[in-house]
Amino acid sequence: MDFSLAHILAARRRIAGIADATPLVPSSLGDRFGAEFLLKLEIVQPIGAFKLRGAVNAIFNLPADVAGVTCCSTGNHGRGVAYAARARGVKAVICMSHLAPTAKIAGVRALGAEVRIVGQSQDAAQAEAERLVAESGLTDISPFDDPDVVAGQGTIGLELLEARPDLDTILVPLSGGGLAGGVAVAAKRINPDIRVIGISMDRGAAMHASIQAGHPVEVEEVPSLADSLGGGIGLRNRLSFALCREHLDQIVLVSEEEIYRALQAIYYEDRIVCEGACVVGVAAVMSGKVQLTGPSATIITGRNLDMRVHADIMAGRDVVLGDHIVKGHRYEP
Ligand SMILES: *Cc1c(COP(=O)(O)O)cnc(C)c1O
Secondary structure (H helix, E strand, C coil): CCCCHHHHHHHHHHHECCECCCCEEECCHHHHHCCCEEEEEHHHCCCCECHHHHHHHHHHCCCCCCCCEEEECCCHHHHHHHHHHHHHCCCEEEEECCCCCHHHHHHHHHCCCEEEECCCCHHHHHHHHHHHHHHHCCEECCCCCCHHHHHHHHHHHHHHHHHCCCCCEEEEECCCCHHHHHHHHHHHHHCCCCEEEEEEECCCCHHHHHHHHCCCCCCCCCCCCCHHHCCCCCCCCCCHHHHHHHHCCEEEEECHHHHHHHHHHHHHHHCCCCCHHHHHHHHHHHCCCCCCCCCEEEEECECCCCHHHHHHHHCCCCEEECCEEECCCCCCC
16 A cells, blocks of 8 residues: 655645643653653644554545444543544544443543444454444544554654654554554655664554464453553554554563553653553563663653552552552662
């Protein structure tokens, strides 16, 4: 599938005024890391996460007579689609399973979207979205495997390189690869020598397993502190797999214990509250898995987290993730 910097430049014009250009701020962790370390704060987007960029770009690029949009997401993508649809004045139906937490359902409803609750799994919710496409002519907005979505996320790469043309490395949280693919295309078209590293948790890293296998594969989804990075890349992936395979210099995996410590570090050192998914880049450097070789940036992708879990981690308590216990650890600078 054809995808280029021109898509990302067009996305920037389309999303301006709805999704924000976000601040890039220095982290005090840079002293410890031996290089300047910058944080791109997507947590200040109106929905608290970068996914608004891709959703706005996709929904504002639909024809004027569009019947409405749908998607299956309990997380940041569902919020982004709901917000963007309201901004464009089109109907949105977000499909979720009965397992979706009530707070997340309420969050999406508060953005004006209809929530349809079906079945006991993500697959059942996806089947409902597909039924709405077939029966009501709604357009299904993919969270990562759509050129307009990838282009929207890629605008972060433009902003990073414009603010800091001297960036040496960008560390990107990686799940379905829409973010990493878009950011890598933008950054490397501007500076072909820049290093772009994707980072996932070591339990259920679908893009990493797929690139190793040479084609999209399924992985078992298990609970993680980086819950926004869970889920597959789609066995019929059209775009994000190819972009990540071609443009990422490396994929690094971090453990739940490393994510736990990185959440503490970014809170105690930089006073930032964010999801586990955001700190995988911090965790990769803290653990020594990535060495910084010049000014570097990571993307603090979202802040829609369970504050009780966050409070437990800040207090150094154990966190139970299904059958895995992340051992508590008091923060020491
Ligand atoms: C979706 C998401 C990611 C990963 O983005 P992909 O495009 O799926 O790789 C990272 N962090 C947060 C908070 C997200 O919601």
